[in-house]
Amino acid sequence: MADEVVSHAFSHGFHPDHNRRLAAYWAEALGGPPDYSGFYGDETSVVRIHSGNGQHEDMDRRAISCFEQALTDVGLTNDDVLRQVLHDYFAWATNTTMSRYERSPDDVPDGLRIPKWSWEGLVRES
Numbered sequence: 292m293a294d295e296v297v298s299h300a301f302s303h304g305f306h307p308d309h310n311r312r313l314a315a316y317w318a319e320a321l322g323g324p325p326d327y328s329g330f331y332g333d334e335t336s337v338v339r340i341h342s343g344n345g346q347h348e349d350m351d352r353r354a355i356s357c358f359e360q361a362l363t364d365v366g367l368t369n370d371d372v373l374r375q376v377l378h379d380y381f382a383w384a385t386n387t388t389m390s391r392y393e394r395s396p397d398d399v400p401d402g403l404r405i406p407k408w409s410w411e412g413l414v415r416e417s
Contacts, residue, residue: 297354319405321380327405334388334403342392342399351385372410380408 306312315327316337328334358381367374388406392398407414 334405335401339396339399341389342396345393355382
């Protein structure tokens with residue numbers, strides 16, 4: 292949130308439990324318990340929060356760079372496989388689901404489920 296480019300996304304304010312909610316979302320997306328969808332909402336609610344802001348490729352690229360720096364800051368430097376999986380997930384989410392509905396949050400369909408990510412990438416529902 293301190294980055295001069297990425298912080299623009301938070302200039303309107305953010306939920307006081309943002310970090311806790313984000314941790315629950317990422318945990319669920321990465322195969323953990325369904326705490327986010329059980330307590331806070333589904334993928335539709337998440338995507339609507341991130342929609343209707345026009346195109347923001349520069350901010351997206353910068354957010355991915357900040358995420359990579361955060362991995363370094365917490366000491367995740369010796370596990371290249373884990374680091375790559377987390378990078379791939381964050382880059383995919385940033386460039387697809389979080390930027391898909393640039394015109395309006397009203398364009399986001401109801402009933403979206405939180406996408407799951409594994410060591411092999413996006414988990415396709417059968």
